[in-house]
Amino acid sequence: MHFTIAFITVIAVWKWGDWRNWRRYHATMLYIALGNAMYNFICAGHLLWELYPDMAPDYLGTELVYTLVTFPGCALLFLSRYPDKAGARRRIIHILMWIVIFGGVELIYSLTDRIRYAHGWNLGWSLLFDCVMFPMLLLHHRRPLAAYLLSVPIAAALIWHFDVPIDIPVAKR
Numbered sequence: 001m002h003f004t005i006a007f008i009t010v011i012a013v014w015k016w017g018d019w020r021n022w023r024r025y026h027a028t029m030l031y032i033a034l035g036n037a038m039y040n041f042i043c044a045g046h047l048l049w050e051l052y053p054d055m056a057p058d059y060l061g062t063e064l065v066y067t068l069v070t071f072p073g074c075a076l077l078f079l080s081r082y083p084d085k086a087g088a089r090r091r092i093i094h095i096l097m098w099i100v101i102f103g104g105v106e107l108i109y110s111l112t113d114r115i116r117y118a119h120g121w122n123l124g125w126s127l128l129f130d131c132v133m134f135p136m137l138l139l140h141h142r143r144p145l146a147a148y149l150l151s152v153p154i155a156a157a158l159i160w161h162f163d164v165p166i167d168i169p170v171a172k173r
Helices: 002-016 019-042 059-080 088-111 123-142 144-161
Strands: 049-051 115-117
Touching: 002 059, 019 059, 019 123, 019 144, 049 059, 059 088, 059 123, 088 115, 088 123, 123 144
Parallel strands: none
Antiparallel strands: 049 115
16 A cells, blocks of 8 residues: 555656656755665654554565655645645645545555554644644745744654654664
8 A cells, every 4th residue: 555655646746746847856856865864863662653564574665665756746736736826725725635645545455464564653643743744844845944933842842742762773673
């Protein structure tokens, strides 16, 4: 299922995304990839959610597909279709549409045992995270430094709230 989502993402980017101008979105594509990689690094041994592999041989392979293909592709698609010149209502609908897409996919994963939650994380937290993530992608696209600076306290708050033991070496968690 995870590779199917990656394949659908690639097809959607090819069909609807502004992939010819991918360089415009490149920095934000790297930002979302970095965010996922940092989650896996910081939370190693204390994952809040874990994707169960289906076609990949292990968790790492599945996460690499999301980090290098799915999330950057979604960022390109989200940003290239964002209605910049439209009214606030259309812009909000665009963001909400992406939150529903991400939430819907995660709900399907939850119902089919493709994701496991731990340490207090659940689908509700994922939806709340998506409500922050998509505006952060827009902020990064427009003002990257501001997005990086704002990402630090957001990450720190999540680490604190979910009691991620960053003071303990990964091998001992």
